[in-house]
Amino acid sequence: MLNQRRVFSATPYFDDESIIGIVDEIKVILKSGMLADGPQVKNFEAEFAKYTQTEHAVAVNSGTAALEIMLRYFGVEGKEVIVPTNTFVATPTSVLFCGGTPVFADIKAETLCIDPEDVKRKLNSKTAGVIAVHIAGLICPEINELRELCHNNGLFLIEDAAHAHGAVIDQKKAGNLCDGGAFSFYPTKVMTTGQGGMITTNNPELALVAQKMRDHGLDPDRIMVMLGDNWCMSEVTAIIGKYQLANLDEFVKKRNEIAKRYDHSLAKSQHISLFQTPDNIRHSYYKYPLRLNGIDKNKIAFILKNDFGIDTGSIYYPPCHLHPWYMSNLHTRKGDLPISEDVLKEVLCLPIHLGITDKTADYVVDSLNTCISRVSDEK
Incomplete structure (x- = not known):
């Protein structure tokens, strides 16, 4: 490694005040012995619902659980659910675990989000609903079009908002745009609880079912009234989430500042295409993606990590439909979704988190430019 500096692609952030508060409240929890089924989860749910401007928020132990609970509520067994191929495998696998079949849709090259036109092409009598992923923290710009399309066809629409904590479109928060939103609080996310997730919805029936389903299908009297699982969030997890949520707007503001610095520094590069954010959207920048033009992404990523200590x-x-399991079991193949296949192989994500200072961002840009020059000279 030419430079011993290490720049992680993502890392959680806790200021000193939050750490002190979290530790103090965890001490109270430990002394009380109430590590589950206490007030902290309820408080976190109430604050998250208030933040997202939704009527209900139901805490669970992962973003995947949030998706699976909603899909079970909507009854996808034996039906199809359209999902973008540009997503983490948890999105389509949640459909499978509910007895449904994921149908992959292509993306729009300029946003990396699901393409409504391809969704229309995939609709049929078996379609139960659509999952729209707010990729990298960009709310799907066509979310209103998708909502109208689903409404007119009697389909549900779920937001996979695992990347989009604090993102906004037309003054409405992610998680409050469709039938339900699924958030993840994994350590790399815009806000974290270590592990955890949240369902947001304005549907009281969905919220009630989710509360039962996350706890083995038990009602408030501890009578099993439906099939459920152990998807509950712990009290300690909720405390961490409460402090992260209190700082979420500041987190998003800082991520946007880093993104703007990258934008300004990279705008004139002939080897890089930047993704633009529509004026009506506040991006949460879980990731900072860029597209390399005619440059081998894998070579750039390798050199950045090994010579400059920069993780990307x-x-x-590969997009989901090119993972071996899906190719074997759903018979997807190369060429099915050409835009995703062409664009995503050229997309690289630069480090973005609250540990990125102006100096670090400049180091990342300078290192990237050096790598691009080196790889270009090899041609």
Whole structure:
């Protein structure tokens, strides 16, 4: 490694004040012995619902659980659910675990989000609903079109908002745009609880079912009234989430500042295409993606890590339909979704988190430019 500096692609952030508060409240929890089924989860749910401007929020132990609970509520067994191929595998696998079949849709090259036109092409009598992924923290710009399409066809529409904590479109928060939203609080996310997830919805019936389903299908009297699982969030997890949520707007503001610095520094590069955010959207920048033009992404990522200590990422390559399991079991194949296949192999994500200072961002840009020059000279 030419430079011993290490720049992680993602890392959680806790300021000193939050750490002190979290530790103090965890001490109270430990002394009380109430590590589950206490007030902290309820408080976190209430604050998250208030933040997202939704009527209900139901805490669970992962973003995947949030998706699976909603899909079970909507009854997808034996039916199809359209999902973008540009997503983490948890999105389509949640459909499978509910007895449904994921049908992959292509993306729009300029946003990396699901293409409504391809969704229309995939609709048939077996379609139960659609999952729209707010990729990298960009709310799907066509979310209103998708909502109208689903409404007119009697379909549900779920937001996979695992990347989009604090994102906004037309003054409405992610998680409050469709039938339900699924958030993840994994350590790399815009806000974290370590592990955890949240369902947001304005549907009281969905919220009630979710509350039962996350706890083995038990009602408030501890009588099993439906099939459920152990998807509950712990009290300690909720405490961490409460402090992260209190700082979420500041987190998003800082991520946007880093993104703007990258934008300004990279705008004139002939080897890089930047993704633009529509004026009516506040991006949460879970990831900072860019597209390399005619440059081998894998070579760039390798050199950045090994020579400059800079970790990078992708969203997502290979796309879901090219993972071996889906190719074997759903008979997807190369060429099915050409835009995703062409674009995503050229998308690289630069480090973005609250540990990125202006100096670090400049180091990342300078290192990237050096790598691009080196790889270009090899041609």
